[in-house]
Amino acid sequence: MKKVFTFLLVMCLSFSGTMIMAQNHALDFDGSSNKVGILDSPELNPTAAMTLEAWINAEEWQSSIWAGVIISKQGSGPDKGWCLSAGENGRLEFTVSVDEGWKSVATPQLLGTNAWYHVAGVYTGTQVKVYINGVLIGAEDAIGSLTPGEGVVVNIGENPTWTGRYFNGMIDEVRIWEVARTDAEIQASMSTELTGSEAGLVAYYPMNEGTGMTIADATSNGNDGQLINMSEDNWVDGFVPVTADIGVMGIASPSYIGSGFAADEKIRLEVKNYATEPITEFEITYQITGSDAITETVVVTIPPFETYIYTFEDLVDLSGETEIEITGSVSLDGDDNAANDVLTEMIEPTLNFMIFDEERHNYGGYGQTHTKTLYMPESLEDFSEIYIHIDLECPTGGCDPWDQPAKLMINKDGENYEIARYITPYGVACGGWTWDITDFRSLLVDEVDWVSYVQVWGASGWLVDVELELIEGSPEYPFVKIEKLWSEDNWVYGDPDVNDDFPEMDVMIHPETEAAKIRMTMTGHGQANTSNAAEFSDFTHHIWVDGEETFEQHLWKDDCDVNSCAPQSGTYLYSRAGWCPGQDVQPWEWDMDGHFTPGEMVNLDYVLYDYTNLLNTGYNGGSHTEPHYRCHTYFVQYSTEDIVGISDQSVVMDHIQAYPNPTTGLYNIKMVNDNIKTIDVYQLNSQLVASYQLNGDQEFQLDLSDMPNGIYMIKVQSENHTTVLKTVKSN
Structure with missing residues (x-):
């Protein structure tokens, strides 16, 4: 079951008093x-x-x-x-x-x-x-x-x-x-x-x-x-409180993404409990046009507002089919809302999928933000590369006249990840921009919400095309683990009253990690102040690794005249802090080779050029904004072994067992034919919260009872292994 929000799992609402x-x-x-x-x-x-x-x-x-x-x-x-x-x-x-x-x-x-x-x-x-x-x-x-x-x-x-x-x-x-x-x-x-x-x-x-x-x-x-x-x-x-309402959210598989159907396809439907009481039993049906309907009874508890992806028992041979029309439906006693009970979709697998097709973004009724849910394959191990292509077109009446930040994000399990950024041109249609997003492969599975945002303040706006492309092949590293470092859309820079020092970050390197890098998308904005920062300031920043200045970032783009959107209006020819009007913003990447040790922590710090804004009010009569940076940074680890899996269940490996997960406090760790030397407990932000030295014990009961609810990384060092476990502590 997909756990959408843990605080809703135990909420069973009842209505009291005199009903209207x-x-x-x-x-x-x-x-x-x-x-x-x-x-x-x-x-x-x-x-x-x-x-x-x-x-x-x-x-x-x-x-x-x-x-x-x-x-x-x-x-x-x-x-x-x-x-x-x-x-x-x-x-x-x-x-x-x-x-x-x-x-x-x-x-x-x-x-x-x-x-x-x-x-x-x-x-x-x-x-x-x-x-x-x-x-x-x-x-x-x-x-x-x-x-x-x-x-x-x-x-x-x-x-x-x-x-x-x-x-x-x-x-x-x-x-x-x-x-x-x-x-x-x-x-x-x-x-x-x-x-x-x-x-x-x-x-x-x-x-x-x-x-x-x-x-x-x-x-x-x-x-x-x-x-x-x-x-x-x-x-x-008027209203009537709904105590029973289940609906079909989507066809989770077969997926739209791929080179074709297989002989052993799974049929998976995602359903949602829209009502105020838990659901414990319902009927679910799918029918592929031209075939018999298949109905099964599901016995599972779905709390209010939670979703659940059900996998039908028998696999289906769809080899040779180029497209199918499939209908999913649900039936629940007491459910009088038939509007969401049935969903029919035509699925034609493709390696090039249009996520957004001329999707209009504006400050009026269309909105700056658009979201589309796409059910991806359960695994992307057969694809060596993954790309995003973006183009802009003009709606009737013309494009927006200003250069504005825009981005494409994915929302996975309630968390946003920026995967592509670009700056709109001055009032002309263009594009042809491409980003390699293979680093995000571990997140691009199952249900993914794609979020397109354009910071546009006019009524005309833009028509946005976003295409997903997958390349078949064997990746060098089939397992990629990606974690957020700094994620900011308005990091104020140079204000004497605002601390602009990015926090240091500690990252746990998985014992099986073979390669790693830092991936950062960074642009400077705001002006009409000292040095016209941050948009027109030519500054150099640095990445420090384990206390040493290691990587340099000269955040300056001086090729704005080489612009696929030319000719434009405005000041598109001027150099800027990491971007140009009408251009894509490609990420900075620093190879961590030689700067990490598998199974150990690495400390990272992003140090900005020392800058003070002496004109920290007014901003040209309000026509400009305070100097700030848009910074989205990830730490990426690569391996030929599985370093990605985040299990909601107990861990059972050849050399270690750990349970229960989730836990209300007590977490049992047992080594198989090995002895435990140390156990370190980290919060999800990599802060060390507990450490234990053991005398060669094979078993240890970790007590998390006094720690806040949340996710913890547990590093277990034995005589022959270093293992990183992940557990959820909840009451």
Whole structure:
């Protein structure tokens, strides 16, 4: 089972109180013009704390998380107000303006379409939080008073300041509080009707009118709402909490990627529990057009919001087929939402796959960020090289006129990895850029979310083409382990009040590692300050290895005139700190040969040129940004032996056994025909947290009970072996 979020594994929500049954209505928003407007009033501008709540049922998600507004009172000049929104394939975001500016927290892609969810955003005075069905999904620090959105109206279904951000679906039971509600308080009343007199409740819209062009505020404040661009047809039945809803997420295999089908193909379907109760048994079916349907009963516990990939028992001979149409479906007692039960896809394996085909990116309704889930093969051992190709085209009306950073990422198990970066040209279509991403092969298996981002602020934007290419062959090193070092999109540089010293990183070298390198993508941005840093500053930085200055990085690109996008407008001819308008940004690579020892730690430090910005305010009247670097760095290890595997199970090898994994505290390590000398325990960031010297014992019980929950690397040194184990500690 794929563990999406460990904090959800034990959450089984129950609804208490009196369910809303009679006169239960909601409003259906079309995603293009419908909204409810509420005039500003003092009650709608809390300053110390607040909570927003609503029930939503999306028909379709907007491409960006901020583009589908549920309820908003955001304003600008200066930043002020708050917003609860959802989009980007089921992500929820809560944003508030505090003394420091906008602060937000977002969820992963947990929400589905055509199903009711309770959503909430809370600001406590020290944190901004976001909830789904009463479960805390995320929290971020945000200290200070709320900046009141005085003079800004409240909109349900659209943003009052940045128009065009419409919600597509149903909204019900909107509540605005001037207090920070607790988890227990949200859970206790989220599915019950309020009286309107509850302490701290400043606006409440049950939406039970079912007719007319207004919604009444059930509190004594009388902040009624006006339906805009809506009619009687927009009134629909209200929310009903869903306790049973399973849906097919995708066809996990056969994969779209490959040279053809095999004689022993696995049929694998990914399903998701969209409801508020665990699922323990359901039926699952697949049918390849022209063949009989195959149905099997699955007995497994899937907690709320979690996904599960089921593999059918018998292999299928698809050799000789060039394409297949396959339908996956699920059946669950009590599941009344048939909209997500069936999925049909046409699969035609190819070595060149278009991940994004003229996908429009802009600052309007299309959004800066686009995500596509692709089911990759379970193994890439038959491919020697993996490439990404990117091209830009102009939408109707022309391309965006500015040079802006853009990147392609993969999201694997909830974590983003930047794999390619480029800078858009000044208003012309071009591209032909290629990146070798073979180093990421261990992450490019099974389910992979591909994320394309262009920092574009105009309505025109770009049409982005992203093609994945795989080359068949035997790789020199079939096993590649890649780990993040420094991963920053806005590393402030030269500000006397901000420390720009990158932290030192300790990396555990696997005992079977045969080669290694550092891979860094680095560009400088911001100007109108001392030395026009960091965009136009010619500086040299260094990588230190184990306390010695080892590698040099002259971060300067002086060939901007040799540009495949020429002619452009703007200043594309000028040299810059690691980039040019209309060019790809290729990674720096440093070979670690001679600088590491298998089975030992290596210390890495990235030391920037010593720079102080003496003009640290203003930035040319606000037309430029503070000097900063975009730095994404990885440590890559290569081997002909498996150094990649991260098991969720107990370890059983010829020379060692270790269990249980995960563990609540006690972790047993037993050597086979060998004696343990030392055991070192590291956190995932490579910090040593415990060390044990043993007297030739064959067994040792490691106690992690007092350590925080998380992932730990355990290095076991015996007389004949050095073994690195990975375990998860959770209560």
